Ligand SMILES: Nc1ncnc2c1ncn2[C@@H]1O[C@H](COP(=O)(O)OP(=O)(O)O)[C@@H](O)[C@H]1O
């Protein structure tokens with residue numbers, strides 16, 4: 001195939017699309033565009049949800065690296081030494097310990113079991129953004145005693161009747177109110193509500209926080225133990241690096257060290273797996289539809305111009321030129337369809353960015369990377385080319401006699 | 407010069423054998439305007455297609471200027487048709503999506519020995535010759551049958567072929583347009599010494615031919631010079 005042959009093939013392709021059936025061209029481009037959108041929409045939606053959940057988990061549960069009690073043990077021991085060790089390591093922004101204790105909350109007529117989490121506010125603020133999520137009052141201060149902050153769903157809404165509540169609440173606690181807290185060890189204490197927060201992450205929103213100092217009063221001793229230590233990495237330091245460092249310094253003696261990714265792969269690994277299956281199905285369906293549509297379009301085109309093809313061959317047009325004519329047509333249709341698909345996808349992404357679907361656990365927006373667009377375009381384009389060249393190859397090989405008499 | 411030797415073409419339709427060509431031997435000189443005549447089904451198209459390298463005979467030999475053309479490969483035949491032969495078909499057979507100009511230029515564009523300028527120049531001059539230069543940007547469907555057939559002649563002639571084949575080029579035309587087409591062939595033959603082999607079953611066409619070969623049942627029934635032609 002020389003340059004001249006390709007030029008003629010391209011001219012034939014271009015003219016056929018320009019001057020042939022306009023509606024069939026538009027329809028084909030539209031279908032490819034929709035297939036492209038379909039291919040990229042679900043996966044990027046799932047990917048958006050996945051990103052959202054991951055961010056919530058990092059923010060409110062694990063941070064970058066989580067130290068938890070060793071298997072079979074209830075607490076991380078030697079807390080003071082361990083914290084000093086971790087905080088002194090390069091790459092560590094801050095380590096924040098938590099200590100939880102079951103309690104019964106009493107407010108007016110309501111009684112509710114709640115997990116109270118003890119934190120050191122200055123440490124916790126460097127690791128978790130709860131302090132930025134205050135909807136009323138303020139966050140805990142270092143050394144506060146007798147003060148508590150609670151999640152908005154736990155505080156509840158005085159205008160909603162108890163039977164109508166979506167999840168149990170205290171029925172409308174406001175900042176400044178007093179709550180009686182009866183701990184599992186029998187210790188009972190009245191707390192003033194200092195603040196109410198709302199994170200959208202329900203395990204946190206249904207809990208309450210007090211200071212470490214306060215909890216030491218409750219336990220009646222210095223607390224040198226914790227349920228967990230969340231470790232935030234400085235920008236530029238990988239989780240894995242921090243984990244290795246922690247292990248190298250012997251933190252593994254006192255607790256189990258896991259990166260956020262280690263934990264995620266366990267907890268939402270299954271979810272991600274089913275997402276991956278759905279993504280694969282939508283990709284395969286799109287590719288099949290595109291292939292079939294283009295195959296049919298080109299087959300119809302070739303069959304309805306068999307005689308035409310015979311004539312062209314008779315006057316000295318090589319079969320390769322005939323084949324590439326249809327090849328170019330399918331490439332042009334494919335490229336136009338993909339461009340249309342990219343436009344639709346970006347419009348959808350923009351729309352969902354402005355109007356995200358928000359739920360407590362996640363907000364759905366489309367997470368699309370240029371790489372997604374490139375790979376999907378390439379996959380669809382290849383499918384289109386194959387679908388076009390098969391009938392084009394067949395028809396270009398028909399002998400002149402039978403073609404001309406068609 | 408074309409030499410056809412004992413050419414046979416047998417079609418098998420189930421168990422029935424159709425001898426479309428049954429031993430044709432014929433020599434055609436350069437510059438000749440040859441008419442192949444005969445009743446429908448007598449084998450005219452088949453003969454034209456054999457000589458025009460569009461189909462293979464069952465047996466026999468064809469040489470064109472000494473070249474045994476039946477020995478050529480598929481690709482070589484395609485190139486031979488592009489460089490040496492021109493065709494005009496009964497139903498014009500123009501590419502409907504190409505303009506008059508693009509249709510005419512198409513075979514020239516594929517030739518390695520033609521520059522873009524040359525293609526343009528050749529196409530313009532042949533369009534002027536057939537009197538459709540002004541319609542060069544029209545699509546075939548915007549032209550009358552006669553005009554379309556003239557365009558198809560221009561397409562066949564743009565590469566200045568050694569042999570021009572025409573299979574009943576006037577069959578779809580009224581007598582006025584038929585005359586115009588025949589006059590064009592006559593002119594091309596006279597001016598450019600163009601070899602033309604034309605199939606027809608209209609008796610009055612014979613006045614244009616230098617030589618008339620009549621077929622009957624795949625055999626040559628008569629072969630006569632027409633001294634009064636022109
Ligand atoms: N592809 C074919 N298959 C079978 N028979 C054919 C085929 N082409 C032509 N014939 C037969 O060969 C004979 C000659 O046909 P053709 O050359 O087309 O005649 P003409 O052009 O003189 O009308 C006819 O009997 C026709 O039916």
Ligand SMILES: [Mg+2]
Pocket residue numbers: 450451452
């Ligand atoms: Mg015929």
